[in-house]
Amino acid sequence: MAAGTTPPGMLRPVVHPADADGRTRERVLELVAGAGPVSAADLAATLGLTPAAVRRHLALLEDDDLVAVHDAGHPTGMRGRPARRYVATSAGQGELSGTYADLATEALRFLRDVAGPDAVERFAQERLAELGERYAARLDADDVEGRAAQLAAALADDGYAASVRPVPGTSAVQLCQGHCPVQHVAEEFPQLCEAEAQVFARLLGSHVQRLATLAGGGHACTTNIPLRPSPPTPDRY
Template sequence: MSTTHAPAHPAPLAQHAPAHDADGTTRRRVLELVATEGPVTAGELAAELGLTSAAVRRHLALLEDDGKVTVHDAGPASGQARRGRPARRYVVSAGGQSELAGGYSELAAQTLRYLRDAVGPEAVAAFAAQRYAAVVRRYSPELTATDPQERAAQLAELLSDDGYAASVRPVVGPLVPTVQLCQGHCPVQHVAQEFTELCEAEARAFSELLGTHVQRLATIAGGAHACVTNVPLTQTTTQTQYPSPAGRTRGTQEGSR
């Protein structure tokens, strides 16, 4: 009588697959957190994720090998000299931004190129203005805080919900109390590299939503690891002048009325 033996290999393979999927999910979460919190250390990520520093460093090493994160060199933190080797702080690279953005950037860029070539650059500026006017209409009812810092935090939360990995960080030392609105991810980064009208329209939208002037310090499209916007915490009587979609300047001179 013959005896039938079950294959030895299928069960172990089935057991390994979920672990592989979990690794991919964790690595994606690490990438998203680097976008939100960066520059950030492995230890800080580990505390946020509830993992060991060694596990996080393994994910970071793989992401670095894939060109999705890179080490940020900003010198000693807070002006304090430290003995020994400083902790490596990570930010998302251009490759990581591409992964977070998905595969539609080139299609969007082609569409705007066609619009520019067929109608003119003013059509691109008008499109950007219309896009962010819609953002203002959508966000405005959700910004209920009257305190400037709380209002900026509400805006950051709305931006994060839309995939911008935004946060508000206090600025130490300026004469005027200030916070920085940081966006660790830009879904339109590769399009904005060619069409800066998108960044300009976004800054105008932030100014309108926050009820004060803002100053854009850096953009991902310009090569920085995050979009950084300075937001003063005092009410001003003069809005910053921005180029309008038609190339003219506009601003609110409330103090002169």
């Protein structure tokens, strides 16, 4: 039988163009959430599509308020029109977050109403402490920069679309998380974000500073990490 032919008695699977377009658009949204701010040309190179095809998907995502153009200003000394770069909106992040956010939010509201706000904070700290213990085994680099890269890899494996970027002219890096599974819960309960930052500081051995969060309206959760380690603390994992 010639390669590519369908065996007798079997139907050739049909892929409708609309279905293929939907899957591609979903992939574009995932990449924008993980790598944004990102240009159509960069997305096209990653997906193996033409920039025109990617711009068509971006336009539809923008119409649905799932992505937005990121305004970073015009670089000094650059001529011409700067390339448009895209980030995922809060609605776009919600599209990727699954359907359990409402249930989780209701559960935390019940905990707050029954046991008080302190109970929510304790829950957040215990939940993130378990995460920290799991990640601690993967962070064995000798310096802060190496541990930050390992932490980003661990977070990426768990679906946080995480990466580490150097901060030019400083002795610091930024840990960026383009997706957060609990974003919409954290919008009402920022204790989750605060506890996460505390865990990052203990894991990395460096005082970290949260610059932006998805829950707070940022296009990514951005954590500044000085590369000079902080003195060790007794509660380090």
